[in-house]
Amino acid sequence: MKGYRTIILIVMVFLLAVGCSKKEEPSEVLNGYISNWENRDFHAMYEQLSEEVKSKITEEAFIERYDAIYDGIGAENLQITLRVDTEEELKSEGDLITIPYSVEMDTTAGSIEYSHRVTLEQDDEGAWLVKWNSSQIFPQLSKGDKVKVKTIEAERGELTDKNGTGLAINEEANVIGVIPGMLEEDADQTKEKLAELLGVSVEEIDKALDASWVTPEVFVPIKTLPMEEDDIEAYEELPGVSSRVEKVRTYPLGASAAHLTGYVREISAEQLEELDEYTAGDVIGNAGLEKIFEEKLRGENGTHIYISNADGDLKETLAKKEPVDGEDIQLTIDAALQQEIYEQFEGDAGTSVALDPNTGAVLSLVSSPAYNPNAFVRGLSGEQWEKWSEDPDEPFLNRFTSRYAPGSVFKTITASIGLETGVTNPEKVRQINGLHWTKDDSWGDYYVTRVHDKANVNLRDAFVHSDNIYFAQEALEMGKDTFLEEAAGFGFGEEIPFPFVIPASNLTNNGEIDSEAQLADTAYGQGQVMMSPLHLALTYTPYLNEGNMLYPSLVEEDEPEVWKENLIGKETANLVKENLIQVVESPEGTAHTTYIPGTVIGGKSGTAEIKQSKEDDNGNENGWFVGFEETDPEILLVMMVEDVKDRGGSGYVISKAKNIFEYIQQGSN
Known part of the structure; x- marks a missing residue:
């Protein structure tokens, strides 16, 4: 190393030449000392020190200092090498022999290397001992000095x-x-x-x-x-x-x-x-x-x-x-939109997803109610923790990664399947009488209900009035096998590649539809259908992308990707989109209160019943709205509020969604 080489043999010959004791050769003492040092056997090292050194430092203090320093700096791979300068002769002064050496070690701050000298001293009985001082640990270390380790904190990315x-x-x-x-x-x-x-x-x-x-x-x-x-x-x-x-x-x-x-x-x-x-x-x-x-x-x-x-x-x-x-x-998130949507919930339990329907870029992910994350950094009191933990609305629950029954906002999928398979004819009129319908006596006392009593119903009417019976009959005509196969193409049962773990949506609990009644319920988003808000938003992207269903993205540098290319035909996509616009623009439409003069908005409202059993007549209701601005679509919005049964149903959610679209309009003007 740097013109030097380890030559223990030369040292031995020299030491023999100067007539050292025959008890233990200095080379043996020195090699033993170095071996103990490399193995961090500080007890054995202390035993080799001269009496003069031992009188100045106790064994306990010696060991503690080495341990504290080496442990503190994370010393590893300690290597000590004897070195002889080929241009100098080894010199001895009486009973003293000084040998140069070099040290290498790995530490938490990188490699440390240094060169120094160790002196052997012959005592009265002819034994060779080590004259040690603090500089043997590090040459720059003097009495009273300390070796310190300071962590230089990296700044966390933002x-x-x-x-x-x-x-x-x-x-x-x-x-x-x-x-x-x-x-x-x-x-x-x-x-x-x-x-x-x-x-x-x-x-x-x-x-x-x-x-x-x-x-x-x-x-x-x-x-x-x-x-x-x-x-x-x-x-x-x-x-x-x-x-x-x-x-x-x-x-x-x-x-x-x-x-x-x-x-x-x-x-x-x-x-x-x-x-x-x-x-x-x-x-x-x-x-x-x-x-x-x-x-x-x-x-x-x-x-x-x-x-x-x-x-x-x-x-x-x-x-x-x-x-x-x-x-x-x-991120692809729009902070101002994120805050505006959260504030629209006004503490209501619910969730929202907004994305760019042209790219799949996620603009907001909202879960309400929530907690203040700053409290976990700046000091969270026991009282505040208890308040959040015991809140029945569960502010720690992340609702945008949860699954829910979608209710009528699912009907776009049923319509798309019917149009693609040729079962649904948009001009065909179904004769439906009353607010209740059951196929036949085989259904027992089970029936499908609707809100508006309209005798002649075509596809447009079914969307505008959100007619459960119409979509149930369409699904029965398709048959459960066709329905399940085609609906699965919208991504049911598939994991969505996304930073957050989004549970796969499902059409059924066991992959099968066990009865015609279950098929009828599934057609309008009830039965066993469970969807995440993000997946629901993605299933609406084909209507704004000529039939292509997009992947979501959350990081700005990610390239837009198509998840399901040509999932449905352009004609089907445009027809469903036009019907969604009528849901808002028609005075009879279930989402007409979202209408903003001068702006073309399409959307679908829905109320999903949450029952403990089929016989439960007092189940809760979640209100949904999915909407978009058609002319220059900047946002596809999904909003869901829990427990809207006695608060206007989906209309309670629609009013909040309208505020969001008005906010977007103000920002673009």
């Missing part, structure tokens, strides 16, 4: 919307803490006042102050202040209480995007046991995209290994690995 608006960002915040040594005699009173101001308990403050790393002069963080609080004067008036500015994870949209962004928290003991690449104090994504994109967002921390002097100042850097910041991820 999540932004399609316009660069922050969804999960790193923002400066005020952190309130305590300097223990500056607490005065009335420390208990100070802690009580601080606890009151911060909304924490005195026990929480004491726990922070009792941490093993705490010393009198250090700043001990207690709580990060909420985003809206920037007045720190009241805190700093308390003796021993101070503040500092730190960058913390911040979610500007708060609850509006809580289930989308998720949140980070300090890693738990349980997670540490499973994840070797993390250390105590690291933050980790615990929900939403923070968890899904954890590997990209977290980056890689750097490490600085250095020697500090007795005053704590930097003396010399031994190794330094710079941090690698996490990757920023730009």
